[in-house]
Amino acid sequence: MSEETLSNLSHEERRFPPPPELSAQANVTTDTYAEAAADPEAFWAKQAERLTWGTTPTQTLDWSNPPFAKWFADGELNAAVNCCDRHVEAGHGDRVAFHWEGEPGDTRTITYAELTDEVCRAANALTELGVRAGDRVAIYMPMIPEAAVAMLACARIGAPHTVVFGGFSADALASRIADCDCQVVITADGGYRKGKPSALKPAVDEALTRCPGVRNVLVVRRTEQETAMTEGRDLWWHEFVGRQSSEHEAQMFNAEHPLYIMYTSGSTGKPKGILHTTGGYLVGTSWTHWATFDLKPETDVFWTAADIGWVTGHSYLVYGPLTNGTTSVMYEGTPETPHQGRWWEIIEKYKISILYCAPTAIRTFMKWGAEIPAKFDLSSLRILGSVGEPINPEAYVWYRTHIGGDRTPVVDTWWQTETGMHMITPMPGVTAGKPGAAMTPVPGISVEVVNDEAQPVGNGEGGYLTITKPWPSMLRTLWGDDERFVETYWSRFPGMYFAGDGAKKDEDGDIWFLGRVDDVMNVSGHRMSTTEIESALVSHPKVAEAAVVGATDATTGQAIVAFVILRSEAGDGGPDVVQELRQHVAKEIGAIARPRQIMVVEELPKTRSGKIMRRLLRDIAENRELGDVTTLTDSTVMELIKDNMAGAK
Numbered sequence: 001m002s003e004e005t006l007s008n009l010s011h012e013e014r015r016f017p018p019p020p021e022l023s024a025q026a027n028v029t030t031d032t033y034a035e036a037a038a039d040p041e042a043f044w045a046k047q048a049e050r051l052t053w054g055t056t057p058t059q060t061l062d063w064s065n066p067p068f069a070k071w072f073a074d075g076e077l078n079a080a081v082n083c084c085d086r087h088v089e090a091g092h093g094d095r096v097a098f099h100w101e102g103e104p105g106d107t108r109t110i111t112y113a114e115l116t117d118e119v120c121r122a123a124n125a126l127t128e129l130g131v132r133a134g135d136r137v138a139i140y141m142p143m144i145p146e147a148a149v150a151m152l153a154c155a156r157i158g159a160p161h162t163v164v165f166g167g168f169s170a171d172a173l174a175s176r177i178a179d180c181d182c183q184v185v186i187t188a189d190g191g192y193r194k195g196k197p198s199a200l201k202p203a204v205d206e207a208l209t210r211c212p213g214v215r216n217v218l219v220v221r222r223t224e225q226e227t228a229m230t231e232g233r234d235l236w237w238h239e240f241v242g243r244q245s246s247e248h249e250a251q252m253f254n255a256e257h258p259l260y261i262m263y264t265s266g267s268t269g270k271p272k273g274i275l276h277t278t279g280g281y282l283v284g285t286s287w288t289h290w291a292t293f294d295l296k297p298e299t300d301v302f303w304t305a306a307d308i309g310w311v312t313g314h315s316y317l318v319y320g321p322l323t324n325g326t327t328s329v330m331y332e333g334t335p336e337t338p339h340q341g342r343w344w345e346i347i348e349k350y351k352i353s354i355l356y357c358a359p360t361a362i363r364t365f366m367k368w369g370a371e372i373p374a375k376f377d378l379s380s381l382r383i384l385g386s387v388g389e390p391i392n393p394e395a396y397v398w399y400r401t402h403i404g405g406d407r408t409p410v411v412d413t414w415w416q417t418e419t420g421m422h423m424i425t426p427m428p429g430v431t432a433g434k435p436g437a438a439m440t441p442v443p444g445i446s447v448e449v450v451n452d453e454a455q456p457v458g459n460g461e462g463g464y465l466t467i468t469k470p471w472p473s474m475l476r477t478l479w480g481d482d483e484r485f486v487e488t489y490w491s492r493f494p495g496m497y498f499a500g501d502g503a504k505k506d507e508d509g510d511i512w513f514l515g516r517v518d519d520v521m522n523v524s525g526h527r528m529s530t531t532e533i534e535s536a537l538v539s540h541p542k543v544a545e546a547a548v549v550g551a552t553d554a555t556t557g558q559a560i561v562a563f564v565i566l567r568s569e570a571g572d573g574g575p576d577v578v579q580e581l582r583q584h585v586a587k588e589i590g591a592i593a594r595p596r597q598i599m600v601v602e603e604l605p606k607t608r609s610g611k612i613m614r615r616l617l618r619d620i621a622e623n624r625e626l627g628d629v630t631t632l633t634d635s636t637v638m639e640l641i642k643d644n645m646a647g648a649k
């Protein structure tokens with residue numbers, strides 16, 4: 001991280017104290033912090049009482065074999081019962097679980113009683129297909145209620161799900177299905193995006209040509225587009241799930257039973273299967289959802305505007321909100337369809353009180369102009385959340401002013417797929433917010449910013465963010481790869497979890513995030529690996545070598561910029577080579593991985609040990625003066641690249 005970034009950030013003087021009426025009724029107070037600090041394990045043991053257990057745990061944390069944690073290890077529970085049945089039993093069956101809004105404007109309202117019935121039917125259907133506790137199920141769905149139902153049905157029968165984002169390609173889907181050996185896939189004919197039906201099933205069909213282990217595919221009918229169905233393998237959800245009984249007796253599973261696997265990009269090419277288990281994950285997501293958003297389940301209407309294919313969708317659209325008996329909104333489509341005020345229209349319509357989204361969305365709305373949200377009644381909002389990447393002070397203040405009516409606290413929540421739950425965030429009734437800062441660890445969480453020698457840095461200094469004590473919803477391992485789990489997260493600093501983020505403690509000791517310190521990019525709040533995109537590029541016959549960097553981008557946070565060397569047989573690659581390569585990456589990984597820019601170069605800058613110097617390429621991509629080039633094998637390479645680019649523009 002550059003000195004420039006560090007000093008820029010410390011000039012932020014604006015402070016936004018919590019509204020007094022919010023503080024007066026807040027779920028979290030300064031006492032909560034004191035209680036958790038005094039005995040974090042006792043604090044989490046108490047939070048476990050939020051759940052309904054078949055067997056109440058007597059143990060809290062088992063850290064006898066670090067870094068492999070067990071939480072509430074002698075407890076037993078069922079995740080779906082905690083999300084559905086118990087609210088019905090408590091007399092809240094008529095409470096709305098989801099107000100669903102389809103992109104074309106069709107809607108569905110699903111109560112907790114209806115959700116419970118539907119989850120039971122789907123659980124019976126999966127059982128009929130031979131899915132047993134421990135078997136993995138892949139879910140590749142648009143943002144429709146059945147996506148949540150499918151996840152909960154898996155959880156109900158103890159079959160860990162792996163949800164693959166619907167924007168990922170057939171290849172990406174195939175590699176995830178293969179890595180965790182799924183036998184059943186749940187999908188849909190398609191979903192609506194940007195005013196049109198967008199097919200999903202053909203990608204499943206293509207993926208399955210490489211996944212012979214998949215026995216059945218359950219297909220939800222959403223768009224009614226022509227859909228090929230393979231006899232004996234593919235089944236329509238409305239027929240097969242539709243004819244099942246809504247009675248299903250849930251079995252209790254051990255707290256450490258796997259709940260799901262979520263693949264995320266690491267600093268090498270192969271995505272990592274992050275494994276979350278049941279008890280600790282639900283305690284962590286349920287408590288943080290209630291705490292960070294000051295949730296009042298009887299009156300709040302909560303909206304996480306994130307896709308179910310990311311961890312935010314898992315923790316704060318499904319598991320956290322549903323364990324808390326929340327009324328949530330789920331929206332299928334894009335923010336500009338059919339007009340750029342769609343989100344604000346949705347907030348007005350459902351009287352949403354808490355909105356949770358990514359800075360990249362906020363920056364897009366800033367670009368579209370404040371007069372758009374100004375046309376809608378947003379007075380129901382009382383808390384705004386941000387997630388996925390650092391929120392720059394301008395976006396924070398715009399969000400608070402133009403969406404929050406200069407009234408609502410903004411909670412900037414730092415966490416990761418790996419952490420499962422919020423780790424560093426303001427609490428809306430306690431913290432005086434600073435635009436751009438994630439502030440302080442959640443009660444019960446211990447973090448430290450350390451230097452290269454693992455020593456805590458002082459206030460006003462930067463370093464690496466580490467987590468110093470185990471937490472309930474931490475990942476338990478990487479699917480099938482304990483060694484990589486230890487190596488990636490627990491080797492850099494002994495005894496501490498290394499998050500991969502640069503961070504700074506300001507004069508008050510509050511935490512600011514400065515971006516990744518590894519080869520991971522953050523594009524629109526989505527994590528992408530430079531190496532993964534490089535391998536996609538070199539898999540193209542015209543490409544000899546590729547280097548990918550994340551360049552600062554005003555809207556998406558970072559943007560993907562690729563430098564490629566063509567094979568000599570390819571000549572100059574032809575006039576459309578750049579387009580061809582961008583398309584190729586989209587096909588290999590998914591449209592979100594399509595580089596913003598590809599530059600064809602003759603050489604790449606490398607260190608004497610042969611490592612590509614991405615820092616220099618980033619300087620070029622961001623049009624900065626070149627950094628130190630003395631470790632380059634041949635420092636003229638950079639001049640060549642620059643000349644080459646000047647020609648390319």
Ligand code: WT7
Nearest residue numbers: 387388389390412413414415416417501513527
């Ligand atoms: C990485 C994790 C958290 C769910 C969505 C992304 C970055 C995330 C923040 C934030 C600064 C943030 C970090 C982190 N990040 N939230 N509030 N401030 N950076 O989950 O795909 O696992 O990505 O996103 O770099 O390591 P993910």
